[in-house]
Amino acid sequence: MIMESTPQSLTSSGTGKSAKMGSRIGLTQELIVFLLAIALFTYFSLTLDNFLSSANILNLIRNVAMLGMLSLGMAVVVIGRGVDLSLVAVMAVSLTFSIVLANQGYAFSAALVLGLALVIVVAIIMGFLIAYVEIPAIFATLAVSAIVYGLGRGVIATLDVNNVPDNLDWFLFLGRGSFLGIPIPIWLFAISALALYLFLRRTGFGRFIYAIGDNISTARITGIPVRPTIILQYVLSGVMAFLAGCVTAASVASMNMRMVNSTLIYDVLLVVILGGIGLSGGRGGVRNVLVGTVLIGLLLNGMTILDFSYTVQNLVKSTVLLCALIVDALLNPRDEQTSQQGDI
Template sequence: MKRVRATQETIVFAIFIAMAGGFALFLPGFARVDNLLTLVQNVAILGILGLGMAVVVIGRGIDISMIAALAVPSGLLLQMVAEGMPLATAIPLAVGMALLFGLMNGWLIAYAEVPSLFTTLASGLFLAGLGQVLFTLEVVQWPVRLDPIAWFGRGSVAGLPTPVVMFGLTAAAVAIFLRRLRAGAFIYAIGDNPFAARATGLPTRPIVALEYVIAALIGVFAGIVMAASVNSMPTRIYNSTLIYDVVLVIVLGGIGLSGGRGGVLNVVVGTLLIGTMLNGMTIMDISYSVQNIIKGVVLLVAIVIDSILNPRNEETAQQGDI
């Protein structure tokens, strides 16, 4: 019989099983069906965002602006439709905003060669500030006229909440892109060694720009799913710590920050672990501030472990290249 290789994703999945089992045995209310359904529905949005982040991190980048891309275009979509704009106009405008935002990030990183960390930090602040100017309410309610696309986040399919189904469909699409399409193979090559990829003639700059366009489009898709599922868009979510949860999913799942490694399976196991941990802490009534401390410690440990497991070599290491 073949021996099971102890990869990071298998270790994380084993930790998830142990944690979920322990919570089910010793934490009253965790194993209830309604709580489990709530858990998977809540982590679906986190998982969708993790898929967008994975595409960027595999290509040796990072996107701190994803939460702004989630909140602002989708929130403006709700607001524009509520104010009477036709769906045929509002939806392309919202998606176009996300597309333009991703192109701006991609151009600055790929062509102007501004490090992705600083680019997306600044662009995220810009988009959040733009949202503060444009939004008339901090919580934009879902308008009835937008109900034709409400199925993105409401109801269930075969007993699973629709957001979970959307997570699964997004995961399948990203897996096909990364593993079956030439552009996905180029992303792995660029993440593994950008200089070698450029020397072999790969279109590194357009591919890097494509990564951030994909991340922005996945972000607005996650925003629409979230708004439909909770019947509103809390626009101030871009001031939350959700981006750190997304990074936690990526790093704990086993996608190395050095680039060129990992895939959709890593995002799935990371999402399951983080979602279970957050749900357990909520049931235990751990305060939000203490939860942030715990998540910060876990993230720091995960980054240290990642730097040991996936060290950057001298040929490709660059200060600030993420």
């Protein structure tokens, strides 16, 4: 008997081969990024006089830890086929809020709890707008970012830079201390990465996020609580931003809200995309964030030591981001479901 190949069977076969090929290419992309990071570290070590100095290494570690925590938060949202452009604003304003409360007489621990509560409230509102009102994530998070920054600069604080109160050695230890010879920011980044890895790979809600990112229509049909899970994504993203803010504020004993107007959010996107987490959703994980963070952290640190102007640094980062977006489009092409739903 001659078996006739149906279009559906051909499509399924082709999809399977493409998925396997995409998986191999994705692994190669991650490996290439890791090798580039090693090459960049070696090159800077041999050519830059101050690169291996203890002061620069500590500065690099702190910056990498902060960038990595923000990227972990962004990764959760991107895996669920979303984006969070409010990360930096939430980080800066929530810590400023805590510092201002502490300077007004509140216990700093209580002020931090209130700052975290502010983050969670903002994340829930933002997630509600995206999940229930169905505003595209890129517009909802951009609008919320502007609102949060406006409240921070116009209502919460009158100064761009607000200093942490004196006699808070326990808090400053988070940014300046070390344990077993390893700076505390790296420990916090590692613990955050491990916790997020276990959440994504070992819990039901973690698997729900992958399912929603892969195909939101199928996720609804199978009974996954899509809308609550989307809100959870943004809450997790906000919590990671708050932790990154704690490390930043503890490192310099202050919080500068001007960073909201910097290119930091694009650095975070660059880490996520370059690390191999596709914007089409449902792919990638913590390991991608780790390799992307190391490479971008080294690149930014090297350009700073080389005294590249702000404009040149932005040119380099924008070029790398565009190349990463092109690679992502080639490795994760639009499918029928993506076309119907629209992008982030």
